Amino acid sequence: MLLIPCPWCGPRDEAEFHYGGQAHVPYPEDPSALTDEEWARYLFFRDNPKGPFAERWSHAAGCRRWFNAVRDTATNEILTVYPPGEERPATPGPRPLRSVCAGVLPPVESDHETCSPPTAVHAAEPLQDRMGRGGDGAASISDSAAGQPFRHPTRGRIHRDAPLTFTFDGTEYQGLRGDTLASALLANGVIATGTSIRLGRPRGIFSAGVEEPNAVVQIEAPFPEPMLLATTVELYDGLVASSLSGQGRLTGEPDPARYDAVHAHCDLLVVGAGPAGLAAAAAAARSGARVVLADDQPESGGSLLGTAEHLDWVADVTGQLDNAPEVRVLRRTTVFGHYDDNHLLAVERRTNHLGADAPGYVSRERVWRIRARRVVLATGAHERSLAFADNDRPGVMLAASARTYVNRYGVLPGRHAVVLTTNDSAYAAALDLAAAGVDIAAIVDTRPAPGEWAERARQAGIDVMAGHAVTGTKGGARLTAVTVARYGESGGQREFTADLLLVSGGWNPVAHLFSQSGGTLRYHEELGSFVPDTCRQAVEVAGSASGVLDPAEVLAQGAAAGARAVEAEGFSPRQPSLPPVAARPRPTPAMHVYAVPGAPDSPRFVDLQRDVTVDDLARAAGAGLRSVEHTKRYTTAGTANDQGKTSGVLAGGVVADLLGVDVSALGTTTFRPPYTPVSFAALAGRDRGALSDPVRTTALHEWHVAHGALFENVGQWKRPWYYPRDGEDREAAVLRECAAARDGVALMDASTLGKIDVQGPDASVFLDRLYTNMMSTLKVGMIRYGVMCRPDGMVFDDGTVIRLAQNHFLVTTTTGNAAAVLDWMEEWQQTEWPGLKVHCTSVTEQWATVALVGPRSRDVLGALAPQLAVGKDDFPFMAWRETTVAGIGARVCRISFSGELAYEINVSPWEALTLWQSLHEAGSPYGITPYGTETMHVLRAEKGYPIIGQDTDGTVTPQDLGMGWAVSKKKPDFIGRRSYARADTVRPDRKHLVGLLPVDPAVFLPEGTHLVADSELPAPPVPMLGHVTSSYRSAALGRTFALALIKGGRDRIGERLYAPVGDRLVPVTVASPVLYDPEGARRDG
């Protein structure tokens, strides 16, 4: 959502604005002096440059002022705004691309005495769980919580005093509060969670977060929901879920939950509450800046929850943030889209984790629409997998995820593990798992010299196989063995018995939001992946999302980014206290490995969710596809609902190897919102059911409802369609209502007609330019029908113009077009004719209007308006009078849209019901009948009055409608005039509005029916002569009839044409559009 700076109101969401096309295309001074070609150029030709472009905009939902803007069409930036009529100013270029992963030194002085230097090195500590209890490798796990054989007795942040019962694939299990569905399944020894979509291979829990490709499950109860990640579903009591083979099932039940949205504004939005995000928020908090910190987990900490490091610091900072004024911490909130002008969308899962206990009045999910002055993206990194033979068996798991299960959830994902890695990070995982009691058979490292981390592992008694790789796995429902050989060789294989294989192929910074924001990525040599580079928006990236993996550096970088952001907004940041980071083994560079050689007949999966293998990518490369975008579409790699979070860069690396190019040359596929799947219900929010679209009602709506009206939607208005009596169908009701209007008296609520008050010394000049006919000659007290056209001469709207005083008019518009007509008037007045002293104000709802129609309408009105002389000479057609009707101040207009004697009575809507009831009562001796839009349509069609938008479609001139009489020959110019001299508008075969009478008076022509010349269809293409625009049964004519646009129609009156209806060709006779009372005898009663 762009922010567009209204010159008056300041920056507002683009949704408040209306686009008006290219600026500086002035209406020609004398259109009649232009050649057809010059006029056509003005009408139809506009520039379409790449780069800065001057455009007209209107702040339509705000101050309604038109202005010009220079927008860069390539970047969408608004470079400047200026008043209409002014020269286009020189504009600066677009915002520069800025580097977004700036240094770590904060430009602030510390005022925090207790702060520790972020890089302080302390003595090495043994790895501990968060409770400070040493990870006792010998800890017994046999008798842990309630039959959860893989639950560690002490580790984890789960609540051991809060057992929960859940069901998976029909079996009941126990878990603990704080578990995810995945961790609870693992605690029960369940790792397989379904079968793959294409090959049907068993698949298991692969990760511990949003990147999960395998554990996609169907929630069955308390409310059915398809394709949720077991790794992100928080466990609750009574949860029932089942495994899927790649595809979920939508429920047919309506969702009873509530969903809503909130708009939020802040100086700084920090995305991610891991070490970098917390440090950023801590630096910004208490500066006075408005800060939002959003994180998808139920508690802060990010990766620290999985590594069990610095959790005291996490708790401290979180406590400070929770208590800081102007700081909002959004938990369970996934920021899923990053749009223009730092507009970000997030979804907060508010009650999902409560299961059946969720209170009904609280929205289940909430979409946050956040407008941030500055953004720090601390979105972390996802571990990358490796493509080795049979790498998809349940029991193969990302190394850091396994560490998370052990440390955060107190769950052992297996008992006997092999670790496959290309980098240092898996060692810490292996050490934590070993400390928790998992037997680590070997760490298989592709690097020939893994360095200090390997040394540390060996000291802990773990066998490290340098320069080796996994060449295959065995197992069925679960992994049973892992085969290892020297990297790149197939001989000398060793087999390990294992139920768990940890994999680390390196790290991919989570650059999704950054990329969506318009940022560019660059290849990071050390990571072998892509990291944020430059961006035009006010965005910084901190922590592992920027490619930094060293913990101390991550913290310092986050703090610096947060400080810089609020300082740029004029606040004074503080140096937050950061935890001391223990010295670590010296890092050894990672080795960039993507596909690992293995047995030729064993698949090596790249995208687990789409079942895409290295062989599939090889086929794509063999077919000549070189771009990752093409490979993605050819193989579907990266297109599943995980959107390739673990597989994207892996696929790129494999393709690069296949093509023999560097992975940096291939880049990534495009990141598009949403980052994770978002339910339609959440996006719809409150805008569903009765609130899906505003319903506009008149002051008489309740009467219509109470009297059984059926309603028709006209724009957003609810208009009575017809009022069926007991047992009546539509046809019968409409025939009855029509008969009442033609023979007695009937009344209709016409309040929905648009009404615009036009005042000023130049009001009549203004209207003369807008309408095709002359308005300046209208006398005060009188009314004139008018037609408005576009410059191309096509009818745009019609209505009446009432002259209230010399400089004061009231114009009416069609119901659906009221806003468009007012905008049209404002556009011409403000941009082309600013010198005209005239103002337009909508008064649509200021007046309620009742149409009183029929030969007895004069009797009814006369009875209620004693001061009004109602005789036809005293109150002639197209005159208006100020009077009281039923004691209510009223403006009565003698207008007819039916050909009958009729009045439109305008009163205050506050008194409309009283008027209506009085009319109803006074008319009862004459059988007064309320009627709706259907009857109105029949009555007007019988008289050949067109409805703009039904009988016209933007290609119809007034002349086409037979209303050449409404086009002034005297005025020097008006909008549309020049176009009536164009060759196209004087063609004799233009479509004219005519009447159609089916030869069989009972045959009804559906609207839209085409018309052809012959009684037998010729071979295609069949020449079409036109189509039916309106079709009705007429009580007055005693037959069916229609209006149609027919080529050269007025010259065909009396001719026989044919209308294909179903299999039949229905013969019809072309007629004048005025089928009833052509002499106009009934108008005066």
Add this chain to the structure above:
Amino acid sequence: MADTALTAPLRSPLSQVAERLAAVTRTSGGAIRLAELPFLAQVDVRLDAKGAAADAVGLALGLRLPLEPNTVVRAGESNVLWLGPDEWLLIGPPDSERDLESRIREAAGDEPVSVTDVSAQRTTILVTGPRARDLLAHGCALDLHPRAFGSGRCAQTTLGRTQVVLVARDEPRAGFWVLVRSSFSGYLAEWLLDAATEYA
């Protein structure tokens, strides 16, 4: 018949939902109060802000027409809202629209000025209580924080899916006025009631 009409009470657009609006005070424990302020006089004034009429009209109304966009000037029972560089909305107590209109026309004299009675065009909903801002933030994209939209600010914008004129009243505790086109007021009332459910 005419006699009965003379005594018939005026009906405001939200008269049918008045009780449901009032009930929110109780269900929200006082966090939110909603009420229609019906029949306020509303007069749309258009004139050249730099012309002689601006001062004359201000003098006649006992205030200065606000020239700063999106601000409100209050004088006694009247409020004047900036709607555009040459447009203001004058809001007065019920039944004062004719008086206001004639005062403005008299003050303007021969200067071109457009005055339009729009009292029934929109109705006014009072949204107040400690959570009023949170309630509006469910559907209003504007920054309603007191730093950005404090006392004396007004704005034409959208709330839910309808256009409104939003007024921050002089004291923060006095909440907001939401002026909404009468035909949309039923929709907006239902929207507000639905949004208020959360604050039960």
